Amino acid sequence: MKKYIPLLLTAWGIISTLAALYFLNAYHIQKNTNILFSESIALHKKAIANEAQSYNAINDCFVINRGLCDADEFKNTLQSLGDEADEIYNEISLLEREIK
DSSP states (O other), rough: OOGHHHHHHHHHHHHHHHHHHHHHHHHHHHHHHHHHHHHHHHHHHHHHHHHHHHHHHHHHIIIIIITSSOHHHHHHHHHHHHHHHHHHHHHHHHHHHHOO
């Protein structure tokens, strides 16, 4: 029986080392995924803020000013907000591909 103790301890050491390496790898994968999710959440917040600005611009022009706002200025404002939104959504789609 005593001759099997070193063999069992060695086997236990190898098994525990492999388990530790597996869980370390799983931890790093989860950590990187969490970083990507955090970046995605920040981008979604930017997208929501951009949409709110668009709705506020529409509200200011058509509700508060009753459609008497400068058409070119309104168009330029919505165009710049739309371009910014397209850029944000492209970044979000890139992050979603990375997460998958």
